[in-house]
Each structure stands twice: as structure tokens, then as C-alpha cells.
Amino acid sequence: MTGALLAAVELHKSFGSTRALAGVSFSIAAGEVVAVMGPSGSGKSTLLHCLSGILAPDEGTVTYDGHELGRLPDAQRSLLRRTDFGFVFQFGQLVPELTCLENVALPLRLAGAKRKIAELAAVEWLERLGVADTARKRPPDTSGGQSQRVAVARALVTGPKVLFADEPTGALDSLSGERVLKAMTDVARASGTAIVLVTHESRVAAYADREVVVRDGRIRVSEWQ
Amino acid sequence: MNADMAIGIRLAVGRGMGSRLAVVRFVLVVLDIGLCVAVLLFAAAAIDTIGSSSDREAARAPVLDKRAGVTPLSLVNISSAYRGSSISGRQVRGGPLSPVPPGVPAIPGPGEVFVSPELARLLDSDPALRARFGGTRAGLIEPSGLVDAGELYFYEGVDRLPDDRDITTAYAFGDERRGGTTPAEMILVSGVAVVLLAPLLVFIACVGRLGGVERDQRLATLRLLGATAPQVRRIAAAESLAGAVAGLAVGVAMFFAVHRRVDGLQVGNFRFSAADFVPPWWRFALVLLIVLVLVVGAVLLGMRSTVVEPLSVTRDSGAPMRRLRWRLLPAASGVAFLLPIALDLVHENKDVTMLVSCAIASALVAIPVLLPWLVERAVAPLTGGLPSWQLAVRRLQVDSGTPSRVVGGIAVVLAAAVGGQTIITSVAGLHAGTPDLSELQAHRLSGYTDGLYLLSAFTLLAAGASLLVLVVQQLGERRRAVAALSAIGVPWQVIGRSLLWQNLIPIGFGVLVANLAGAGLAVATLHVLGAPAVFDWRFAGAVSIGAVLTVCFATVLGIPVLRASARLDALRSE
Numbered sequence: 001m002t003g004a005l006l007a008a009v010e011l012h013k014s015f016g017s018t019r020a021l022a023g024v025s026f027s028i029a030a031g032e033v034v035a036v037m038g039p040s041g042s043g044k045s046t047l048l049h050c051l052s053g054i055l056a057p058d059e060g061t062v063t064y065d066g067h068e069l070g071r072l073p074d075a076q077r078s079l080l081r082r083t084d085f086g087f088v089f090q091f092g093q094l095v096p097e098l099t100c101l102e103n104v105a106l107p108l109r110l111a112g113a114k115r116k117i118a119e120l121a122a123v124e125w126l127e128r129l130g131v132a133d134t135a136r137k138r139p140p141d142t143s144g145g146q147s148q149r150v151a152v153a154r155a156l157v158t159g160p161k162v163l164f165a166d167e168p169t170g171a172l173d174s175l176s177g178e179r180v181l182k183a184m185t186d187v188a189r190a191s192g193t194a195i196v197l198v199t200h201e202s203r204v205a206a207y208a209d210r211e212v213v214v215r216d217g218r219i220r221v222s223e224w225q
Numbered sequence: 226m227n228a229d230m231a232i233g234i235r236l237a238v239g240r241g242m243g244s245r246l247a248v249v250r251f252v253l254v255v256l257d258i259g260l261c262v263a264v265l266l267f268a269a270a271a272i273d274t275i276g277s278s279s280d281r282e283a284a285r286a287p288v289l290d291k292r293a294g295v296t297p298l299s300l301v302n303i304s305s306a307y308r309g310s311s312i313s314g315r316q317v318r319g320g321p322l323s324p325v326p327p328g329v330p331a332i333p334g335p336g337e338v339f340v341s342p343e344l345a346r347l348l349d350s351d352p353a354l355r356a357r358f359g360g361t362r363a364g365l366i367e368p369s370g371l372v373d374a375g376e377l378y379f380y381e382g383v384d385r386l387p388d389d390r391d392i393t394t395a396y397a398f399g400d401e402r403r404g405g406t407t408p409a410e411m412i413l414v415s416g417v418a419v420v421l422l423a424p425l426l427v428f429i430a431c432v433g434r435l436g437g438v439e440r441d442q443r444l445a446t447l448r449l450l451g452a453t454a455p456q457v458r459r460i461a462a463a464e465s466l467a468g469a470v471a472g473l474a475v476g477v478a479m480f481f482a483v484h485r486r487v488d489g490l491q492v493g494n495f496r497f498s499a500a501d502f503v504p505p506w507w508r509f510a511l512v513l514l515i516v517l518v519l520v521v522g523a524v525l526l527g528m529r530s531t532v533v534e535p536l537s538v539t540r541d542s543g544a545p546m547r548r549l550r551w552r553l554l555p556a557a558s559g560v561a562f563l564l565p566i567a568l569d570l571v572h573e574n575k576d577v578t579m580l581v582s583c584a585i586a587s588a589l590v591a592i593p594v595l596l597p598w599l600v601e602r603a604v605a606p607l608t609g610g611l612p613s614w615q616l617a618v619r620r621l622q623v624d625s626g627t628p629s630r631v632v633g634g635i636a637v638v639l640a641a642a643v644g645g646q647t648i649i650t651s652v653a654g655l656h657a658g659t660p661d662l663s664e665l666q667a668h669r670l671s672g673y674t675d676g677l678y679l680l681s682a683f684t685l686l687a688a689g690a691s692l693l694v695l696v697v698q699q700l701g702e703r704r705r706a707v708a709a710l711s712a713i714g715v716p717w718q719v720i721g722r723s724l725l726w727q728n729l730i731p732i733g734f735g736v737l738v739a740n741l742a743g744a745g746l747a748v749a750t751l752h753v754l755g756a757p758a759v760f761d762w763r764f765a766g767a768v769s770i771g772a773v774l775t776v777c778f779a780t781v782l783g784i785p786v787l788r789a790s791a792r793l794d795a796l797r798s799e
């Protein structure tokens with residue numbers, strides 16, 4: 001586990017009587033793309049939330065770049081999300097009141113960047129993901145595939161070290177899903193961003209360096225490709 | 226910090242440009258806050274009209290105490306009916322050293338008459354009336370000598386006063402003890418004004434807080450993107466502030482647009498004059514400030530019990546007992562305000578007025594605060610029935626959020642309308658039976674009554690607008706769930722009826738509570754005034770039915786929009 005950018009040790013998490021995580025250890029190196037597979041309800045999303053510090057595990061530790069997330073105050077974890085982490089979820093995370101361009105510029109603006117500068121960077125990322133034409137549209141007026149590309153652009157605009165993607169293609173048909181997946185991994189690799197990619201799409205293996213399988217809150221198989 | 230403000234404002238603007246339903250909702254909210262603001266501004270101005278007219282009335286009241294070196298002015302009060310309004314005035318006889326009443330340059334000599342501008346206009350247009358006023362017109366009475374611009378008033382010089390009348394000997398004019406507003410009138414006017422204006426404030430707070438679910442989702446997204454908790458609060462404050470400012474702008478525009486048109490408008494005995502209807506700038510500013518603080522405060526207060534987390538928004542509901550205890554607070558403070566009166570501890574009229582006003586305000590706040598809790602208790606044991614009924618009841622049991630707010634709003638307005646109307650009817654009845662009521666007081670009272678009717682009409686109008694906003698909002702919130710129901714094949718008729726039930730159940734409840742509360746408030750106020758309560762059941766019935774119909778109407782109107790947007794959603798996710 002040496003050289004791990006992000007590492008989790010023996011994570012436990014329960015929701016009431018439901019055990020979502022029952023002792024999961026996981027690590028990912030800088031720039032690595034790891035696919036997290038497993039049936040629905042097995043604890044993939046919970047793992048991802050714990051890894052990114054937006055959910056506190058009941059037991060176990062998550063260490064990012066030498067810092068234990070559980071010990072960081074909320075403001076510090078917010079800062080990490082703003083600078084080092086990016087997120088793409090299945091749906092619902094674009095702000096419908098803002099245009100796609102403004103959505104992509106939003107993380108930079110929350111970090112205090114001037115509007116002009118933030119939007120210049122946003123345009124660049126929209127182009128990189130092939131959705132420059134959605135800049136002036138609102139998310140509800142774009143297709144599902146376009147929305148997810150915009151979401152990827154927004155997650156990567158700050159140049160994060162880790163991208164957390166939770167079934168980013170779950171709401172898309174398989175063709176456009178695969179295209180989004182390819183665009184996302186290509187762009188992330190080009191900028192050296194590691195990806196924790198939760199999915200239950202089997203063909204995802206083609207885009208990942210490594211694959212882990214979660215079952216009943218534990219990692220069952222861990223294999224290197 | 227500035228960037229947070231900018232983001233908040235941008236989100237507010239975005240709200241006004243999104244989907245069709247979002248646009249409708251945003252426009253309605255802005256119009257609604259605007260309407261409430263305009264009514265509040267008129268009320269702020271009207272306080273002055275009431276005050277200034279009673280000041281002017283006091284200024285012309287005779288001082289009866291003897292004064293050295295003054296030849297008293299002998300006068301007789303005259304009044305007669307003319308086509309539904311009353312012409313009143315004084316026959317006067319005095320010398321060069323006699324006191325001169327306000328508004329006229331000198332005491333009219335025998336055969337001379339000073340008339341108010343409105344009376345002059347009548348005299349010029351009606352020869353028959355002219356025949357009754359024999360004197361030559363010496364001039365017009367200036368506004369300082371008149372209660373309002375529409376008053377029909379005169380001073381007639383005579384050399385012999387009629388023997389069969391009470392003759393007043395005035396040594397001066399301007400007796401504060403006699404002409405001014407009586408304490409009972411102060412209680413009446415301030416009590417009813419509070420009753421009628423409080424719902425506007427409640428509505429502004431309710432409507433300003435709308436869209437909580439969507440806002441929470443938006444804020445959770447911002448948290449996910451790395452916004453800190455204080456940053457999110459600033460953004461939410463800026464967003465609500467922007468909405469409030471838009472509402473204020475519309476309100477001020479409405480105020481001035483209407484203001485220009487009401488000049489000279491006559492409602493009963495009450496005559497508007499545009500000059501009387503501009504509140505002083507500081508009061509104008511105060512109304513705007515109160516509304517801003519109310520909207521932003523309501524949003525921030527609503528967020529205080531909410532932990533905005535990146536994943537979702539969790540409401541910190543606490544123990545059920547504690548929640549109820551908190552909800553009982555306004556009701557308890559209402560009782561606390563009345564306690565000193567009931568125990569006979571306060572006797573000063575001013576103190577009584579203040580306590581009663583505070584009690585009424587607390588009671589009105591208590592209604593929307595307590596009702597959601599009551600509605601949840603009431604629907605909890607309901608079961609079975611038709612599918613539409615079952616869907617509605619289940620939904621209300623799970624979450625009575627917006628419907629409860631609708632009910633709270635309605636209940637406040639209904640309570641205020643029923644209470645205000647009862648007070649007006651009862652006091653009018655009380656005064657009708659008072660034999661020694663002076664002409665002036667009668668005039669003033671009827672002016673108040675007309676003013677209060679007008680105010681309650683405006684409040685009901687604002688209430689109707691707010692109801693519409695709340696119902697449209699509720700339809701918006703239910704959009705996804707409705708789309709899901711329709712997707713699994715539940716017919717639209719059933720969905721529509723279920724939506725109707727979802728609103729009708731709480732509203733039926735609210736109407737009941739509101740009528741009881743309104744009658745209760747009126748009885749309490751009238752008890753302080755020493756008047757027996759006269760209930761106007763027909764009025765109460767009419768406004769109750771009006772409220773229920775407004776909700777039905779808004780729901781039925783909203784269903785096609787809902788249906789269209791649900792279909793659009795379905796298309797998009799394919």
C-alpha cells in the first residue's frame with residue numbers, strides 16, 4: 001500500500017440495523033483508475049462516500065495525502081472537496097437554475113475565482129469533453145449523455161487529484177454510456193487524475209487499471225489486470 | 226464573500242428563468258410579495274390619515290373654560306342628511322375679540338357662510354340645496370379646518386342663534402381632551418389593523434420560504450462542490466434577498482400606480498386624497514426593511530434546523546415532545562399577554578391596547594405554527610377508502626409540508642377576516658345604540674369601518690394570491706411522485722382527485738380552526754372594549770367557502786400544467 005494517494009483501512013458503517021460496510025480496506029495510487037463493482041445494495045456508494053469524507057465511517061480510517069479525513073474539521077474537508085476531489089453521480093447534481101457553462105464554472109467561483117476567469121476555464125473543459133455547444137443551455141434542456149459530460153467537466157475543472165464517480169452512466173443507454181465513460185477516463189488520465197469508479201457495467205473493465213468487487217459490505221475479489 | 230452574494234443572486238434570477246412551472250411560480254411569488262408590500266404601504270400611510278384627521282378634529286373642538294379678555298364665540302352644531310351623506314357645520318355669533326376656528330380667516334358676519342370645497346361643489350351643482358343655505362359665500366374652509374378633504378362642512382354667521390338648541394360658548398379652539406381619538410377607538414383601530422395586517426406578514430414569510438426542498442437540494446450540491454457551511458448560508462441569504470427585493474420593487478411600483486388613481490376616490494364616507502396617502506419616508510423605509518428581514522429571516526431560520534450536508538439535507542427534527550413545546554410558545558405568549566387584563570392588574574388604556582394587540586399578534590402566529598402538528602395528528606388514524614383518498618391520506622401522513630403551510634396561511638387570513646369582521650359589526654352595533662355620540666365621532670367611526678372593510682378586502686385579495694402560489698408550489702414539489710404514479714398506470718383522474726384531497730383535507734381542518742380562532746379573538750377584543758359580540762355567520766361562511774374554492778380552483782388549474790411537465794420529464798429520461 002505504499003505510494004497510495006488515498007487509503008481506507010477496515011471501514012465499518014451501519015445505517016440502523018443495516019450493515020453497509022463490514023470491514024473494507026481499499027487504496028488507490030495517484031493517477032490510477034479503479035473500478036468498484038458489485039451488486040446493488042452491496043455498499044459501493046457508502047464506500048465511495050466514506051473515501052471522499054462526505055460520510056464518516058463508524059470504525060476504520062481514511063487517509064488522504066497523509067491526512068486522516070476523520071480528524072479534519074468540516075472547513076478543511078470542504079476545502080479538499082473544492083481543490084483535490086471531484087464528483088460525478090448518477091444524476092441530479094447539476095444545478096438546474098444555472099447554464100451548463102455556469103455549472104462548470106461554479107467550483108472555481110466557490111473557491112473565489114473571478115467570473116471571467118472561471119468561465120474561460122469552464123469553456124475549455126466543456127470543449128475537452130465535446131459539449132461546448134451546451135454552454136448556454138440549462139441542464140434540463142440537454143440530453144442525458146450531455147448532462148453527464150458537463151458533470152464530468154465540472155468535476156475536473158479544478159484539477160482534482162481524485163475523481164469519485166458513482167454510476168456516472170447508470171441513467172444512460174449503453175452506447176452513450178460507454179462514450180461518456182471513455183471521454184471521462186481519457187480526460188482524467190491525460191491530467192493525471194485518479195478515478196474511483198463505481199459501476200455495475202461489466203465492460204467498464206476496458207477503461208480501468210484495476211477492479212475490486214464489493215459484496216455484502218466486504219471486498220470479495222481484488223484482482224490486478 | 227462578494228462571490229457568494231453573486232452566486233446567490235444568480236440562483237434567484239435562474240429560478241425565474243427555468244421550466245414553465247418554475248417561471249409561473251417565481252412570477253407568482255414576486256407578485257404576491259409585491260401585493261402584500263403595496264397593502265402594507267397603504268396601511269402605513271393610512272395611520273397618518275387617521276391620526277391627522279383626529280388631530281384636525283381636536284383643533285376645532287371648542288374650549289369651554291373661561292378665559293380673561295376673550296369674548297366667547299357662541300355656536301350651535303347643525304347637521305342634516307343629504308343624499309346618504311351628512312352635511313354638518315356650525316352657526317356662529319361672536320365679536321371682533323372672539324376666537325376664530327381653524328381653517329377660516331375670520332368669523333363670518335351675519336348672513337355670511339364659509340363652506341368646505343366639497344360642499345361648495347355640491348352647492349354649485351344643486352340649486353335646491355343652495356336654497357337651504359341662504360348666506361352669501363365668504364370663502365372656502367381650508368384643509369386645516371376639515372377632518373378630510375371630502376367633508377361637507379360649513380360655518381354660518383347669524384345674529385340670532387336658534388333657541389331650541391344647545392348653545393356652546395367657546396373661549397378658544399383646540400381641546401385635545403375632546404376631539405381626539407378615544408382610547409376605545411384606538412383599541413378598535415389598532416386591534417383590527419393588527420388582525421388584518423398580521424396575515425400579510427405571515428404570508429410573506431411563508432411564500433418567501435417556498436421551494437425549500439429544491440433549495441436544500443441546490444445547497445447540498447454546493448456543499449458537494451466544496452462550499453463551507455457558512456458560505457452556503459450566505460448564498461441562501463443572498464438568494465432570498467434577491468427574491469425579496471424583486472417583490473419589494475413590484476410592491477412599490479403597485480403602490481405608486483394605484484396611488485395616483487385613488488385621488489378623490491370615495492368609499493362610503495371615506496374619501497381618498499393622494500396627498501394623504503404617502504407615508505413619511507422613514508415609515509416607507511421601515512415597511513421595506515421589515516419585509517426584507519422577514520423574508521431573509523424566515524429562510525435562515527428554516528435553515529437553522531437543517532444540516533446541509535453534501536450528500537443530502539437532513540432535518541434535525543429532535544424529540545417529538547420538544548417540537549410540540551416549541552410550537553406551543555406563541556399560543557402561550559398570547560395567553561400571557563392577556564393574563565394581566567384578566568387579573569385586573571392593568572387599568573391604563575394605553576397598556577390594555579398594547580397587551581391586546583400583542584395577544585392578537587401572538588394568537589395569529591400561533592395558528593400556522595400549531596396547525597401542521599394538528600393536521601398530522603388528525604390524519605394519522607385515517608385509513609381505507611377510494612384509491613384517490615388513500616393516496617392522499619398516505620401522502621399527508623408521510624409529509625404534510627406544503628399543504629400544512631397552505632392551511633396555516635389560509636387559517637390566519639380566515640381568522641383575521643372573521644375576527645376583524647366580528648369586531649367591526651359588534652362595534653358598529655354598539656355605537657348605533659349610543660345616544661350621545663357626537664356627529665363627528667359618528668363620522669369618524671364610519672370612516673374607520675369603511676377603511677377596515679377596504680383593508681380586509683385587500684388582505685383577502687393578497688391571501689387569494691398567496692394561496693395560488695402555495696398550491697402551484699405544492700404541485701411542483703409533487704411533480705416527480707406524480708410522474709411515477711402515472712408511469713405505473715394510475716389514471717390521471719385518480720391522481721387529480723388525490724391531489725385535490727391532499728389539499729382539501731388540511732384546508733377543511735384549517736377552516737374549522739380559523740373560524741373558532743377568529744371568533745375567539747373577536748370575543749377577547751370585544752370583552753376589553755366592553756361590547757357584546759355580534760357574529761356575522763354569513764360573512765364567515767362566505768370567506769370560508771371562498772378559501773376552499775380558491776384552493777380547488779388553483780389545484781384544478783394546476784393539474785394540466787403538471788401533466789404536461791410530467792410527460793416532458795418522461796420523454797427526457799428515455
Ligand SMILES: Nc1ncnc2c1ncn2[C@@H]1O[C@H](COP(=O)(O)OP(=O)(O)O)[C@@H](O)[C@H]1O
Pocket residue numbers: 015016018019020038039040041042043044045046047
Ligand atoms: N442513508 C442511508 N440510510 C439507510 N440505509 C442506507 C443508507 N445508505 C445506504 N443504505 C443501505 O446500505 C446498504 C448499502 O447501500 P449502498 O452503499 O448505497 O449500496 P450500492 O451503492 O452498492 O447499491 C443498502 O442496504 C442500503 O439500503
Ligand SMILES: [Mg+2]
Pocket residue numbers: 044045046166
Ligand atoms: Mg449506489
